[in-house]
Amino acid sequence: MLSKKQARAFFLGGTLVTFLIFIGLTIFSLSKDVDQTNHENITEAVVRGKNLWDSNNCMGCHTILGEGGYYAPELTKVIDRRGKGYIKAVLMSPVAWEPNGRKMVAYGFSEEEALDIIEFFDWIDDIDLNGFDTVVSPLAKDNN
C-alpha cells in the first residue's frame, strides 16, 4: 500500500515537474517567433484605446477574446461586423445606446477617444485566434 511518504513525494514531484514545463511553455508561447498578435502593430493609439477599455471596465458587460460579461455583444470582430462609423456613433453617443432595447453606459467619448478605442479593436481584429474568430463573427457564415 501507498505510504504517506510516497504520497508526499508524488505531490512534490508532480508539482515540480508540471510547474517547470508550464514555465517553459509560457516562455515559448510569449516568444517573438510564435507571436500571433502582430505585437509590432501595438501603437500608442492602441495602448490608449486599451487603457480606455480597462479604465471603464467595458469587460463588465462585453466579452473580448471570449472573456468578460455575457450581457453585451462579443467585440472581437466588431469592426468587420459593424464598420468604424457605427462604432464611433456608439462610443460618442451622449445617451445610452440601445437600438435593441438593452442599455449601454452613455460614455459620450470625444472623437479622439473613440478613434483610439477603434484602433484597439482594429488591432484585436487581426489576431490569429486559432479559429475562434470564425465562430464569433457572423461574417463567419462566409468562412465555414
Add this chain to the structure above:
Amino acid sequence: MKYKSQKVAYWFFALSMLLFVLQLVYGFIMGFAHAGFDGLHDIIPFNTAKAVHLNLLVVWLLSGFMGAAYYIIPEEAQRELVSVKLAYVQLISLALVGVAAIIGFHFNIWEGRKFLEIPRGLDYLVVINVLLFLGIILTTLFKGKRRTTTALVLTMGLFFAALLYLPGMLPFDSQVTDSFFRWWVVHLWVEGVWELIMGGILSFLLIKLTGVDREVIEKWLYVIVGLTFLSGVLGTGHHYYYIGVNKIWLIVGGIFSALEPLAFLAMALFAVNMYRKGEKKHPNKLALYWTLGAAIVSFVGAGLLGFAHTLPQTNLYTHGTLVTAMHGHLAFWGAYAMIVLAIISYSLPNMTGRKLYDSSRGRMAFWFSNIGMIGMTVAFGVAGVVQVYLERKMKMEFMEVQKEIEVHFYVLILCATLFVTGIILYIIDFYKHGRPTDEAIDLTSTD
C-alpha cells in the same frame, strides 16, 4: 474550542456572511437586467453589478478561509495565536480595503479586468493585509508544538494564493498578454492553490467529524493535492486555446484539464469513504452535511460541468457564453462557498458554547440553498446551450439571441429566491448561536 484566540475566527465568519448577502443582492440586479428589467442602470450599471458580485465573492471566501485558518491553526499547532490584536487589525483592514474597492466600482474606479477589478493602488494594501495575515499564521505554526500535514497544506494554499496575486498586478500593453497572466491568478487560484485550502479544511473537518486516524486522512490529502497540481498547472492551457497564443495549448490544455476532475473525484470519494469508515459519529450533523456536500457538489460543479466544456472542440463554441456562467456558479458554490459554510457550522457551536447541532432550520438552510443553486445552474445551462446553438451555429445576432433566452432568467430569479431563502435561514442560525465566549473552552473533548 481549546484555545481562546480561536475566537477571532468568529468575526471573520461574521464579516464573511455580511459580504455574502451583499453579493447576492448584486446577483439579483444582474439577473433582472438579463430578464429585461434594468431599472437601476443609471445608478448601478451591469458592469458595476458584475464587478461587485465577483469581488464580494472573492473577499467573503477569503475572509472565510482566513477565519478557518485562525480557528484551525491553533488547534493543529497546539498553541494560542501569536497575536490576537494583530489579527483584529488584519480583520478591520481587510474589511476597509474590500469596502473601499466596492464603493469605487460605483464611481467608475477600477482596472477593468474580470475578477481583478481592484485598482492597483488598493492592490498594494491587499498585499500588506495578506502579509500580516500570513505573518500571524506562519509564526504561530513555527512556534507551535506540532506541524501537521493538514496545517501545512492549508498554510501552503494560503501562501501560494498570496504569491499568485502578484502576476495580476503586472501591467501589459497587449490585451493578449494581459489575459494570459490574468489566468495565472484566476485559474491557478480556483483550480490550484485554493484546492489546497479546501483540502486542508476538509481534512481537518473529517478528522474531527469521523474520528478516522489522522495518518490515513493526511496520506490521502497528499494524493488529492498531488492530483490537483499534476493536472491543474498545465490545465491552465484550457484558457489559452482562443486568446491569441500558440496552438500547442490546445493539446496541453486539452489533455491536462481533462484530468482535473480526477482531483475533485478523489476529494468526493475520500470524504464519503472516511465518513463510512468512521467509528465516531460526531453529534454536529449539520457540519457533516456541509462537509460531505462540499466534496460532492464540487465534483459535479467543477469536475463534471468543467469537463463539459474543457475540450478544445467544445470550448470553441462555448467560450465566453452563459455556459461558462453555469459552470462558474456550481463550481464556486460546491467547492469554496460550501466548505466555508462547513467550517462555520462546525466551529460556531464550539466557539459560542451553544450546541445547536441539528436544528430543522439548519437542515432547511442546507437543502433550500443547494436545490436553489442546482436550479440556477440548470437555468444558466439551458440559456447557455440555446445561446451557443443560435449564436454560434445558426449565426444569429447576439442581441436577437438574448431576447430568445430572456425567459430562462425568470427561472433563474425564481431558483435564486429559493437559494437566498436557504442562505437567510443559515444566517439566522448563525445569529442564534450568539457571541463567542471564553467559557466555551473545552480541554477534555476532542470536539
